[in-house]
Amino acid sequence: MAKFKFTVSTGFVGSRREETIEIPDEDLEGLDEHEREHLIQTVWEEWLWDGNIDGGWVEVEE
Incomplete structure (x- = not known):
């Protein structure tokens, strides 16, 4: 399994969300x-x- 750290933040204190996500090697082979970047972007x-x-x-x- 390939691991990726996904993050998102609004820039405000305490708004950061972070999680390690696994994508099966078979999906990336x-x-x-x-294509790899597109798949990872889609999962993100x-x-x-x-x-x-x-x-x-x-x-x-108005």
């Missing part, structure tokens, strides 16, 4: 550098939006 985005950050937008009518 045979990938070129671009899933981690980010699955309970580690909450946000959104709403249209403001």
Whole structure:
């Protein structure tokens, strides 16, 4: 298993979230550098939006 440290922070004191995530070697085997980075980015985005950050937008009518 390949291990990666995922982090996110808003910059405010106490807002940093950090977790070590494992990605199976089989998922990374045979990938070129671009494909590998894309896979890791995808896993990070899933981690980010699955309970580690909450946000959104709403249209403001004037």
